[in-house]
Amino acid sequence: MIKTVKGCKDIYEKDIRLFHYSKKVLSETAEQYGYTEIVTPIIEYTELFQRSVGQDTDIVEKEMYTFEDKGGRSLTLRPEITASIARSYVEHHFETIPSPLRLYYIGPCFRYEKPQKGRYREFYQFGVEAIGDISPLLDTEVISLAFTIAKRFSLEEIKVKLNSIGCKECRPVYKDALKNALKPHYDELCDNCKKRFHTNPLRILDCKKESDELKKSLPKIADYLCKECKEHFDTVKKHLTLMDIPFELDNSLVRGLDYYTKTVFEVVSTNLGAQNALLGGGRYDYLIEELGGRHIPAVGFAMGIERLITILEAQEKTVEKQPVLYIAYQKNTLKEAIDIANILRDSGFIVLMDTKGGNFKNQLERSAKQHSLYTIIIGEEEKEKRILQIKNMETKEQKEIPSDQIITFLKNHIRGEKNA
RNA sequence: GUGGGUGUAGCUCAAUGGUUAGAGUACCGGACUGUGGCUCCGGUUGUUGGGGGUUCAAAUCUCCUCACCCACCCCA
Known part of the structure; x- marks a missing residue:
């Protein structure tokens, strides 16, 4: 018998009704915030993800479905969609459209990982991107949109985690400080973190293997943010409070994609097992530039539809059949x-x-x-x-x-x- | 890539190493040619995930392998 490919699944009956319902609520909410839909191809040139997500990330190093087409081009099934949006922005000169440009998307992504609860090889992502504005109000708009979505699905047991990881000015300073603090403990680090020490030491902060004691002794990014980043982050926090959006500061939240700067956030749920992130996002002020565009700041998030549906099912949400x-x-x-x-x-x-x-x-x-x-x-x-x-x-x-x-x-x- | 768990009918599950691997449910047909999910009767469905080994005899013991689930890792 021919079965679905490992990590992929058919969506039908109850699931397809929840799926349609989810898509409807998501797109309606995004549109009420003034976001319009964009559809981009599922396949892109491999180089796009190498340059955006980052050559040293797990996603690019070992999780991409990459193949050569008959013309000898190296293509990749997209592992995420933000890179495509940025590519599209540069390619079509969206900077000529009044900013900020507000876009949302929904579609399948692919990552070659071992499947488990809330983690599939083919999965659907919904996300929004607000491009062309450095204002912290745009960060809070995007977080507010995420929060509104959570409210509209009546999600229980979720929380917003928030951090700032600085910019090109202050992050290198912090990285050095972190490395200096870690150096005496280098031999205690797990193998993975020894590698990270050289490639991306920030990720050591959210490694579960390292002792809390060690982590507590390390310098905190909050103390190293430059004036601009600190003001930005303070404003974000102030506005979230004004907007009655509860959040939790988490200085170990660093995200696994290289393009993030300043604000990063996640919405997590206890119903998701080990894959507890329902959505994740943040600011990416250099991505457009990295892909050959002008210096255009942006902020956005991505959400896993299957994870959303997992939470809805845990809450016994069902969608009735049409009469x-x-x-x-x-x-x-x-x-x-x-x-x-x-x-x-x-x-x-x-x-x-x-x-x-x-x-x-x-x-x-x-x-x-x-x-x-x-x-x-x-x-x-x-x-x-x-x-x-x-x-x-x-x-x-x-x-x-x-x-x-x-x-x-x-x-x-x-x-x-x-x-x- | 590394661990752990589970694999028996479409689904949920039985079967002390010992007849022809069963039951419920689902499905099909009949009772039943103008009124429904009930009832009764009958019927179909299996390479016991796959392969090797031990044994007179394996769903059962053993080894290998595969798939799924969960966890590590990573992330949505």
Whole structure:
């Protein structure tokens, strides 16, 4: 038997209803904040991710689906989408559009990792990017958008974690201070962190293997932020408080992608197991420049749809099926039944035609198994009298309705429309 | 890449090393040619994940392998 590729899954039934519902809430919320959708290709030149996400990151080093096409180009299935947005911004000269440019996206991403709870090889990301403005108000707008989303899904047991990791001016100073503090303890570090010591010492801060004691003794980035970064961060915190958005400072929050600067944040949930980050993001003021554009600051976040759905399921959220009408008929009334079905479909109803025939008992039974709201019965008697039997499957009440009043009746009873 | 757990019918699960691997459920048909999820009767479904080994005999013991789940790592 041919199965789904490892780490990939089919989405159907309950899951696809939650998936559609999630997409709807996400895109509506983003649009209410003035963000418009952008769709970019799933495949990009490998170089894009090497230069944006960073050559030394785990994502680029070992998690990308990279292949050569028939023309010899090195292509990669996107492991995230921010890089594509930045590429698109530079390519189409979006700097000529009034700033900030507010965009949102939703689509599949791919990472070659060992699957586990909340972690798939193909997964959907929703995200927003606000580009072209250094104001801390844009940071808080993006965080507020994330927070609003969490509220609209009634997410419980979540919290916002916040930190600032400085800029090109102050981060190198902090890095040196960190390295100096770590040097005497180099031999105690785990193998991974020994490597990080040279490539990206900040990541040692969120390594779970190192002792809390050691971590506590290390210098804190907050004490090394330059004047600009410190003011920026203070304003972000002040505005979050004004906006009644609860947050928790976490000076070990450093993120795994190289392009982040200043503000970084995560929303985490206890329902997600070890993969507890529902969404993560931050400011990336040099990414556009790195990809050949002007110096354009930006901020955004990305969210895992499957993780969102995992939380919704843990909270026993379900999305009801749309009401279904079922049509039962007899041999001689097939044409009338098909006509009625099509008329109802043109009015926007979901209509199932019985396909197996037989007596009404069998057809009613099948109708019930489809969880239909009404069964519409058209037999020879009804055909002659130009009426339809409409049976409410919950109350078992049955009514005779003149054929030409069926739409009015259903609109009243299903959609609650008056005088329709 | 490193650990741990689990693999028996579409699904949920039984079966002391010993007949032809069962049950519930689902599905199909009938009782039942104008009124539903009930009931009754009947029926279909298995390389016991795969391969080797031990044994008179393996779903059961053993080894290898694969898949899934969980964790490390990383991240959404």
